[in-house]
Amino acid sequence: MDLHSRTDPALRGRISAGAAAIIPVGSTEQHGPHLPVSTDSDIASAVAASVGRGPRFLVAPAVSTGVSFEHAPFFQISIRESTLGTLLGDICDSLHANGIRDIFLINGHYGNRGALSGFVSGRGEEGPRVHALSYWRFTRSRFDHGGFVETSLMLAVSDLVRMSRARKGLVTDGMEQASVERLKRAAAESFPAATGNGVWGDPRSATAEAGRRILAEIVRNLRRECLGRLDGTRPNEILI
Template identity: 50%
Template sequence: MTDIKAQFDPNLRKLIKKKNQIAIIPVGSIEQHGPHLPISTDSDIVTVIAKKISKMKGYLLLPTITFGVSFEHVPFFNLSIKESTLRTILNDLCLSLLENNIKTIFIINGHYGNLKAIKKIDVKLKKISKNKLKVYPLSYWHFMEREFDHAGFVETSLMLAISKNVKMRFAKKGLITDRMTKQEIKNMGKLANQSFPKATKNGIWGDPTQATKKDGQVILAEIVKNLGKKCQTCLTEHSS
């Protein structure tokens, strides 16, 4: 793994000149995650995942974009940027990487609210760059078997595995969907996208009370393994 922010210009340019480099841009958010997880949760998790993928594959790791689209959490605390702003930041970074002769980029997303901003960004950048750029936007929760949540069992377990900044004594059950129909869950999801507090008053989707560090380690390993395979598949399919 090569962490770009820790590099010096001459060495980095030599690395890029030596072989075709692949870059990873992690994208997270700053928003409420209940009373037991820090507001940096999404950014913390996606940073660790991106680091592990970069180390496993030998990719260049860019600094995490820590701000995301989280307006739906109002009046809970969030520091948000517009979808258009996030899209512009990613566009500019990818084009800047191209200027430095880095033509393959994985955008690893750690926040659900960022989905619209990264949707079809690969197609748009391919057109803008006249087919020179290969960009792959991937959201990490698509690479685990468990149902994704918000400050619930999954995110809390992952945070226990990577951080000491978790206050389990404050963990409480949030919105539980086990007995809901698929349509009810879908409707609740739509409501949460508009106003998360209307879907779950305490800001939690799921049950974090049974989360453990061990579970988090297992989930993290699963994500990294599957996401790593997906990265390789993307490169193989594109080259064929």
């Protein structure tokens, strides 16, 4: 259930029945020449909306600015890890003050992992139970940046993809794992320098059909995880 468009009585009714909150956490950053800078937020929001269907969840507006400094000088709007943690803390405390006991942070940006991990692990026993989950942990597809997976997902959820502009980026298939790890470290410092065009992967064969399959897998597995945590059958571990 979308939180933003509901009335106070409707929300309080759901909260009194034990509804949990879902907050999509994304970014505003380049995703190559063919995807919008809203990509991470768009995918996280689409995943959250599908996971959050039904009476047990309230889906909050997305946090659409994240830790994306590594994408400069390509376009990005960034905040520090500490700022993201403070922002999420205020939002979670506000939701808890309204009676919400469980909050799921659905992360869509790789660069947010440190901030989310530190935020969740640093919280005390008081307050809501906060769960940090990156959506790509719930698919067998290999995570990329502007490559086949992200582009397919965006084709499934958005009309902002420009496939005529899609170009092959950094492809690590066949590389030794040590080389891939070195490239990951380099990308964490400067994604443009590591990839050349801001794309990790090859988006040229992406399709909306593939995106719908991947999205369905993510939603199925992630919803099962969230419901299991609410029912006490899954541990509250950080999966980012």
